Amino acid sequence: MRTILVDDERLALAQLKKLLERDIGDIEVIGMYTDPLQVCDQARKLRPDAVFLDIQMPGIDGLELAERLQSAVPEAEIVFVTAYDQYAVQAFELHALDYVMKPVQLDRLQKTIDRLKDRILSSCDNGTAEEPPVISCFHQIKFQLPGGQPLSVKWRTSKAQELFAYLLHHRDRTVDRETLFELLWPDFDSIRAAKQLYTTIYHIRQTLKSAGLQAVTIHSGELEVGYKLTIGEARLDVAEWEARLKRLPALEAGHMEEHEQVLGMYIGHYLGEVEYLWSEHERERLRRLWMHHAEGLSDYYLERGMIVAALQVNQRIQHYLPYDEESYFTLMKLYDSLGDTAGVEDQYWLLTSRLERELDSAVSPAITKWYDSWKEQRGRARLAGV
Structure with a gap:
């Protein structure tokens, strides 16, 4: 394992180097620095596996230097060396691989080296994976x-x-x-x-x-x-989804499975759980792309009398866009064509509940007119014994 040491005290550097190379072994100290401002440039050249970094140094805060090192050599692990008491150290432990208290004890340092070796070995294993993350x-x-x-x-x-x-x-x-x-x-x-x-x-x-x-x-x-x-070789689901959507062939019988797969890749709105304001434009753009594709699928199935398939697509639209009136209206008509009276009633009640109670908005007159007409027809049919 190749390491560099950073401490403004030369004696501390010499002591740590002796512990690492002589007492622990299998460690090569490839650089020692008392001036923290030199460290990043040297780290880029030396590419160490780990950096032992003193926290209290003149000229630069240890956390800031650690941040710069992570940018210069992101693969390097950081170990803080500190004279802080245990309560202060807990804060650093949250974002460093480990910390070592001064004066450095051999048995405690050995545990740190064991952790470093485990982490480096794990990184190597992950790096050999065939598929990207x-x-x-x-x-x-x-x-x-x-x-x-x-x-x-x-x-x-x-x-x-x-x-x-x-x-x-x-x-x-x-x-x-x-x-x-x-x-x-x-x-x-x-x-x-x-x-x-x-x-x-x-x-x-x-x-x-x-x-x-x-x-x-x-x-x-x-x-x-x-x-x-x-992101290197890592894949991004939204980018892959949009790329596949744009490559889709025409809506034809032989391609419907591929269209359904792409429809199913959309498993929620872009960053929908947090809904940051700065992401709203992209969230809406992707939402519209998906909606256009879903409506195209629905129309394809409706034109061919594939009621169940059209029903499933519109149920998915309603799930992701619960305030889209058109999906409720389409589902009402689909349930009606299947003779599912309860389905029609449930859709109208759900639409009314969401618009009037949650948005303080009325159902569109066209849908209300259709529903009232449907209710009237159902009433006449019952009276006629149909």
Whole structure:
């Protein structure tokens, strides 16, 4: 394992180097630095597996330097070395792989090295997977590793979740820091906002690493004026869905299975669980694309008298767009054609309930007129004994 050490005290560096190389072994210290401002450039050249980083150093905060290192060498693990008491250390433990208290004890350092080796080995195993990981944005953000199931992400804070979502939304583009300050910390001055941003970026990187998504990285822009997220070989569900939608062949008998598959790939609105204001335009654009496709499928089935298939499509429309009157009206007529009186009644009641009680809005006159006429016909039919 190749490591670099950062501490403003030369004696502390020498002691840690001796413990790592002589007492533990199988560790190569490839760089030692007392000036933290030199570390990032050297780390880019040396590509260490791990960095042992003192927290209290002149000129730069340890958390800020750790954030810069994660940008310079995202594959490197960070271990904090600190003289803080145990209560303060708990805060750092949340976003570092480990911490070591000063004075450094050999047995405690051995546990850290064991954790480092396990993490590096795990990263190598994930990197050999044949299939790329998947990032899901329909409804909520989930990560899916090859061979696994989509899993919800345990974000350190809501700010970390939104910052990741925002950078993912603007992936492959550098977003300047001022934009991020205004989005997430509009009431903070630039110094406080910068510290929050450094820490939040660090949390995101640790979350990605813990999830096995080494392909997804966040880079500092030129002169660190912003950040850019790239997803590497990882796949994005919304992008794949839109690409498949645009490649669909014409609605014909031989292609209906493919059309149904693409319809089913839409499992919720874009970032629908959180509904960030900045994502509303994209959410609406994707929603309209899906709706246009669903309505096309419904029309295809209706024209061919495939009532059950049309029913299923409109039920799905209603599920994702519960205030779309047309789906209720279509379902009422479909249930009527099947002779399902209860189905018609349920759809009209559900529409009335949602519009009048939830939106304080009336059902459209055309639907009310159709329903009243249907009720009248049903009444006459009962009187006639039909």
